[in-house]
Amino acid sequence: MxxxxxxxxxxxxxxxxxxxxxxxxxxxxxxxxxxxxxxxxxxxxxxxxxxxxxxxxxxxxxxxxxxxxxxxxxxxxxxxxxxxxxxxxxxxxxxxxxxxxxxxxxxxxxxxxxxxxxxxxxxxxxxxxxxxxxxxxxxxxxxxxxxxxxxxxxxxxxxxxxxxxxxxxxxxxxDFVEQGRRAADQMIEALGGKGKVAILLGAPGNNVTTERTQGFKEQVAAKAPDIEITFEQTGEFAREKGQQVTEQLIQSNPDIDGIYAENDEMALGAVTALKGAGKKAGDIKIVSIDGTRGAVQGIVDGWIFGVVESNxxxxxxxxxxxxxxxxxxxxxxxxxxxxxxxxxxxxxxxxxxxx
CATH class of the missing domain: 3.40.50.2300 (Response regulator)
Known part of the structure; x- marks a missing residue:
C-alpha cells in the first residue's frame, strides 16, 4: 500500500x-x-x-x-x-x-x-x-x-x-521536491520498478515545476534505475495543453508505460487523450500532484494510479x-x-x- x-x-x-x-x-x-x-x-x-x-x-x-x-x-x-x-x-x-x-x-x-x-x-x-x-x-x-x-x-x-x-x-x-519524490514512489510501485515514463512538466519559470521535476528524477534514479524517462514537455499546468502533449506523446512514443503529470489538470488532459486513442483504463499508469476531485475520481475509475496532494x-x-x-x-x-x-x-x- x-x-x-x-x-x-x-x-x-x-x-x-x-x-x-x-x-x-x-x-x-x-x-x-x-x-x-x-x-x-x-x-x-x-x-x-x-x-x-x-x-x-x-x-x-x-x-x-x-x-x-x-x-x-x-x-x-x-x-x-x-x-x-x-x-x-x-x-x-x-x-x-x-x-x-x-x-x-x-x-x-x-x-x-x-x-x-x-x-x-x-x-x-x-x-x-x-x-x-x-x-x-x-x-x-x-x-x-x-x-x-x-x-x-x-x-x-x-x-x-x-x-x-x-x-x-x-x-x-x-515541499515540492518531496512531492516529486512521493510521486516517483507511486510510479515505481505502479510499474514494478521498470518501464518507460513521460513527464508532463508544469509551467516554466517557477519553483514548483523545477522542484517537482527534481524530486521525481532523483528518486527514480536512486530507487528504480530500470525506469527510463524518455519524454519531457511542458503542459503548462493546463488540461487542454496536457491533452495536446499526450496526443503527441502517443504518436512519438507508443511504447510509453507511465505518465508523471506535475498537476492534476494535465493528468486529466492526458486521460482524455488516452481515451481518444482507444486506450483502456490502466494501460498507461498516470501519477499526478494536486488532489482535485476530478483526479481522485480518476483513481476510482482506474485511469489514474495515484495522486499526491498539494493543499x-x-x-x-x-x-x-x-x-x-x-x-x-x-x-x-x-x-x-x-x-x-x-x-x-x-x-x-x-x-x-x-x-
Whole structure:
C-alpha cells in the first residue's frame, strides 16, 4: 500500500506556526467543498534558529487586520480547481475574521498584469499582501515599493526569489521536491520498478515545476534505475495543453508505460487523450500532484494510479501567520505544510476531502 499521509483538520490556531505538527492520521470527513474541509496543517516551519522575521526587524508598525486594507493577488485564471479553492479559502477566512477591506485581483496567467495588480494594491493602501506568484523571478519593482512602505508580503503555493524579511515575510506551501519524490514512489510501485515514463512538466519559470521535476528524477534514479524517462514537455499546468502533449506523446512514443503529470489538470488532459486513442483504463499508469476531485475520481475509475496532494486552502494559515507577525512573534522563512496521498485504497472514501 502506498504511504498515506492524511492532513488532519486544524484543531487550534497554536498548531498553525508552532513546531512540527505532522499529520499521519486520517482526517475527519468534512462537507465537500466546505470552508473548513481539510484545512492545512504545518509540517515544519524552517529557517535558521533566531532568524525569524519580526515586526521590529522589519521596522513596521502593527495594525488591526480587521480594519486594514489587505490585498490578495491570484496568479492564474480560475478554471483550475486549485485556484478556485485557493481564492475561496482566502475570501472565506477574511469573512470569518471580519476583515472588511479585502481586495482581490487576478492576473489571468499574465505576469506583467500580476506585477501591475500588486503595484495597484500598494497604491490603494494595502497594509498586508498575500501573493500567489505566477513566476519566481521578476518581482523587484513590487518588492521595492512594498519595502518602502513596510508592507509585509506572504507568498503562498509558489516562492519568489528574494530576501527573507527584507523583501518578504514568509512563504507558505508544500515541499515540492518531496512531492516529486512521493510521486516517483507511486510510479515505481505502479510499474514494478521498470518501464518507460513521460513527464508532463508544469509551467516554466517557477519553483514548483523545477522542484517537482527534481524530486521525481532523483528518486527514480536512486530507487528504480530500470525506469527510463524518455519524454519531457511542458503542459503548462493546463488540461487542454496536457491533452495536446499526450496526443503527441502517443504518436512519438507508443511504447510509453507511465505518465508523471506535475498537476492534476494535465493528468486529466492526458486521460482524455488516452481515451481518444482507444486506450483502456490502466494501460498507461498516470501519477499526478494536486488532489482535485476530478483526479481522485480518476483513481476510482482506474485511469489514474495515484495522486499526491498539494493543499490549496491557505486562508486560515495565511491570516494566522500574519496575526502572529503583528503580535510580535518571529516568522520563519518557510512554513511547510503536510500533504496527503490518494490511491486505490482510499480514493473512493476520500472524495469528499478532495477539492
Amino acid at each position: 502506498l504511504r498515506h499521509r492524511a492532513a488532519a483538520l486544524l484543531g487550534a490556531a497554536a498548531l498553525l506556526v508552532s513546531g512540527c505538527a505532522k499529520s499521519e492520521n486520517t482526517a475527519t470527513a468534512p462537507e465537500p467543498g466546505g470552508s473548513d474541509a481539510q484545512q492545512q496543517v504545518v509540517e515544519s516551519p524552517t529557517g535558521p534558529a533566531g532568524a525569524g522575521c519580526t515586526i521590529a526587524r522589519q521596522g513596521a508598525t502593527a495594525f488591526d487586520l480587521k480594519t486594514a486594507v489587505v490585498g490578495f493577488s491570484q496568479s492564474e485564471k480560475e478554471a483550475n480547481p486549485f485556484r478556485i479553492a485557493e481564492t475561496q479559502s482566502i475570501k472565506d477566512e477574511a469573512a470569518k475574521l471580519g476583515i472588511a477591506n479585502l481586495k482581490v485581483t487576478n492576473a489571468q496567467s499574465q505576469f506583467a498584469k500580476q506585477i501591475s495588480d500588486v503595484q495597484q494594491l500598494i497604491a490603494q493602501g494595502a497594509q498586508l499582501l498575500v501573493i500567489a506568484p505566477l513566476n519566481s523571478d521578476g518581482w523587484e519593482p513590487v518588492l521595492q515599493q512594498a519595502a518602502a512602505k513596510k508592507v509585509p508580503i506572504i507568498t503562498i503555493d509558489r516562492k519568489i526569489n528574494a530576501r527573507h524579511c527584507a523583501d518578504f515575510l514568509t512563504f507558505i506551501g508544500s 490549496p486552502r491557505f486562508g486560515q494559515l495565511a491570516f494566522a501567520t500574519a496575526q502572529k507577525f503583528l503580535d510580535g512573534e518571529a516568522i520563519p522563512e518557510k512554513v511547510i505544510i503536510s500533504d496527503r496521498e490518494y490511491d486505490a485504497a482510499n480514493a473512493e472514501a476520500s472524495l469528499g476531502q478532495a477539492y
